Amino acid sequence: MTLTVTNDRNLPDEALDRVFHALSDRTRRALIARLLEGPASVKELADPFPVTLPAIGKHLRVLEAAGLMHREIRGRTHICSLTPEALSDAASWLQTYRMFWEESLASLANEAERKEGD
Amino acid sequence: MTLTVTNDRNLPDEALDRVFHALSDRTRRALIARLLEGPASVKELADPFPVTLPAIGKHLRVLEAAGLMHREIRGRTHICSLTPEALSDAASWLQTYRMFWEESLASLANEAERKEGD
DNA sequence: GTAATTGTAAACCAATTGGTATACTATAAC
DNA sequence: GTTATAGTATACCAATTGGTTTACAATTAC
Numbered sequence: 001m002t003l004t005v006t007n008d009r010n011l012p013d014e015a016l017d018r019v020f021h022a023l024s025d026r027t028r029r030a031l032i033a034r035l036l037e038g039p040a041s042v043k044e045l046a047d048p049f050p051v052t053l054p055a056i057g058k059h060l061r062v063l064e065a066a067g068l069m070h071r072e073i074r075g076r077t078h079i080c081s082l083t084p085e086a087l088s089d090a091a092s093w094l095q096t097y098r099m100f101w102e103e104s105l106a107s108l109a110n111e112a113e114r115k116e117g118d
Numbered sequence: 119m120t121l122t123v124t125n126d127r128n129l130p131d132e133a134l135d136r137v138f139h140a141l142s143d144r145t146r147r148a149l150i151a152r153l154l155e156g157p158a159s160v161k162e163l164a165d166p167f168p169v170t171l172p173a174i175g176k177h178l179r180v181l182e183a184a185g186l187m188h189r190e191i192r193g194r195t196h197i198c199s200l201t202p203e204a205l206s207d208a209a210s211w212l213q214t215y216r217m218f219w220e221e222s223l224a225s226l227a228n229e230a231e232r233k234e235g236d
Numbered sequence: 237g238t239a240a241t242t243g244t245a246a247a248c249c250a251a252t253t254g255g256t257a258t259a260c261t262a263t264a265a266c
Numbered sequence: 267g268t269t270a271t272a273g274t275a276t277a278c279c280a281a282t283t284g285g286t287t288t289a290c291a292a293t294t295a296c
Contacts, residue, residue, distance in 0.1 A: 013144040013147075016141075016144070016147065017142055017143070017144055020138050020139075020141040020142035021138075021139075021142035023134075023138040023142075024135055024138035024139035024141075024142050025135070025253095025254080026131040026134070026135055027254090029131075029134065041272075041273095042272070042273060042274095043271085043272060043273080051254085051255070051256090052255075052256065052257085053272085053273070053274090054255085054256080054257085054273090054274075054275085055254070055255055055256080057273070057274065057275095058253095058254075058255085059254085073273095075262085075263055075264075075272090076261095076262060076263040076264070076271070076272045076273070077263090077271095077272060077273080078272080078273070078274095143283095143284080145284090159242080159243090160242075160243060160244095161241085161242060161243080169284085169285070169286090170285075170286065170287085171242085171243070171244095172243090172244075172245085172285085172286080172287085173284070173285055173286080175243070175244065175245095176283090176284075176285085177284085180283095191243095193242090193292090193293055193294075194241070194242045194243070194291095194292060194293040194294070195241090195242060195243080195293090196242080196243070196244095
């Protein structure tokens with residue numbers, strides 16, 4: 001297998017940097033998980049977490065900057081919703097490597113099986 | 119769609135933190151891309167990059183800590199190879215959200231088409 | 237043996253991170 | 267109009283990051 005990866009799709013590096021960085025924090029991943037159930041205000045999002053509102057505010061801006069989330073301001077509350085495109089970009093990048101790891105995992109499994117058979 | 123995400127698979131948070139963090143740097147992603155073509159020594163990996171060898175050494179340790187890479191020491195050279203499991207873990211996490219974003223993207227496309235038709 | 241090569245270790249640096257507390261703005265409720 | 271609520275802004279903090287330079291250890295080549 002020689003899969004010459006030339007950064008095909010033009011997902012710019014900066015965008016991928018931001019998306020993967022956004023996903024690298026467990027609080028932000030939990031926020032995404034919560035938003036998956038539907039839109040929510042900043043307060044609602046912050047409540048389950050042991051950190052202050054400003055901290056959650058920062059996390060939300062990181063998610064927004066990565067294009068993973070957007071907000072609609074309604075009076076004094078900000079309604080946050082997931083934006084699917086950016087997540088899809090990250091998945092696309094990983095997709096490039098899917099063939100590699102599936103094949104690798106398969107051969108690892110075969111090897112294990114072969115040893116089992118000894 | 120109400121996909122109640124309860125962190126099903128037991129990919130521990132720390133592991134996902136490390137994997138996504140490892141992927142959040144473009145130099146490290148490029149190193150992964152290079153390793154996809156086959157194992158390589160630290161020197162070979164470092165050569166194409168405009169940074170020093172110790173810097174690449176650090177990146178490789180980050181990849182190793184994330185479980186994305188391993189090395190076999192042969193004399194004075196370290197032969198680095200990808201480890202597929204960790205990448206697969208990241209992909210699995212994203213997979214959880216696949217249904218969401220595919221549906222969302224589809225409805226966005228529909229909307230665009232509908233507007234086109236006006 | 238001496239010199240070159242491969243790589244890590246350690247010390248340092250500026251920038252970023254995730255968090256806080258406090259102050260503030262703006263909307264909503266009474 | 268006063269008070270409570272939702273959220274941001276700012277200033278600060280300690281820890282981490284990505285990079286450097288210099289020094290070092292170990293293997294290989296001559």
